[in-house]
Amino acid sequence: MNLENPNRLYAHVVVSWVFTVFVLYILWREHLYYINLRHVYLSQSGYYERRTSRTILITSIPEHCLSEKVFQKLFGHSFVQCWIPRASRRLRKLVKKREKKAQQLQDEAVAVINEGNRRRPSRLRSCLATFDWMRRTRSNEPDVENVTFFQRTAPTTKDVDIHSGVVQISSKERSIFDYELPSPAGRKVKSTRSDLHLLNQQISKLRLEYQAGQGKHMNAAFIEFDSFANAQAAFQSIPQHQPLQMCRQVMGVKPGEIVWSCLRMKWWERLLRQFVVAILIGGCIIVWIMPIALVEGYTSAPMVRKVPGVSELPQLAVNAISGLGRALLMWILLEFVPFLMRLCAKFAGVPTLTDIEHFVHKRYIIFQALQIFLGPMIRTRSITPTRSFLDYRFLHEEVPMASNLYMSYILVRCLSAGATELIQLWQLFLNMVQRKRPGTPRTTYKRVYELDVVHWGSVYPVMTTVGVIGKYLKQQRYQTSLTFRSH
Known part of the structure; x- marks a missing residue:
């Protein structure tokens, strides 16, 4: 210089x-x-006193160890009890079918109720309209003029037997609460309710058979200990001398976080699936090279200048359009990768949702580094058989360009993530649309009380890749200095 x-x-x-x-x-x-x-x-006592905090999930258990006596002998006095799940594919299918039927019954019942409300007398609709208290200003005077109609049509039964569970309502008063109209929608409700009743009977029968011990055992077990400390000690120990058997242990997991279909896998099946998943991820890295190379080519500054109207702009504006457009298109291309990796994690036999996100995090961070940071240097035409990848001149020319591309991608992702999380435009749009059509009570409850799931496996790699690269280079530098230069 x-x-x-x-x-x-x-x-x-x-x-x-x-x-x-x-x-x-x-x-x-x-x-x-x-x-x-x-x-x-x-x-906190609320955590270590919970049963899930004192329970360990162990997978890849050999068949001769699937017994309570074996676990009692293995863990000693701290062992309390164990649950060995069984495979019941028919029961699982019936439960899923019942959930769909219940949702269908709720949708049909709400449709019948809405139809009945439209057929109500006009005087009732006028009375119901006055109860829109959220849009009216509040006052200290009670609304006594709108109570007479409901007092006249309320049940006249004075003494109600709450212990018997049956309340007799006269036919004159029952028409207000009867929503099964003589229409196709009402007949659908009756048919769906009868189907749901048959499914409940079948599920109850299969559950009794399941509790009686019928069905094949899965290669996993939930083991409960008497204290949190003993559970932690057992979690850190190796209960099996054979490799890859009883080696995957999970502690403090809730039933809703478990991927139950992965508990039946044996150690050799899980190992084979992991090998297949590694090949699939390597193939995805190769497949994603072509679209990202096309994005890099068509969003370069010379190609952007060929667009009508852009050539008249100054060079700074052209570079900004090129950098932002390239980062946005790469963001769109890489958004599908975490979804594919979650499918690969379930196929590989990852037992919990948290471990699935950890699986995605470790693979996605490598995928990003290869495609965005090292990819532009590998795909460039400046690499020839006579020019090494580690050549000083090559690195001097290509590393700054790859760094600028990667930093622009990281900045766009971070800034857009912060803006979308603060503004929540999509949630605002859904709230405005669904408020006019609330649907069933279940959908309304989910929209109000349930939060969106944050997939940390696709969030962390964007922010931590730069730190991981810097930490790795620093570690290699100090390791080399302490190993070779200090002697």
């Missing part, structure tokens, strides 16, 4: 030192906060 005053480079060195120390301090402080928060959470 030809510089008039080379001493100015020391300013860049000092600024880089200050920035690095600041980042390391923030990471150290947040790490301490996380450790303290985790310690406080694990020390």
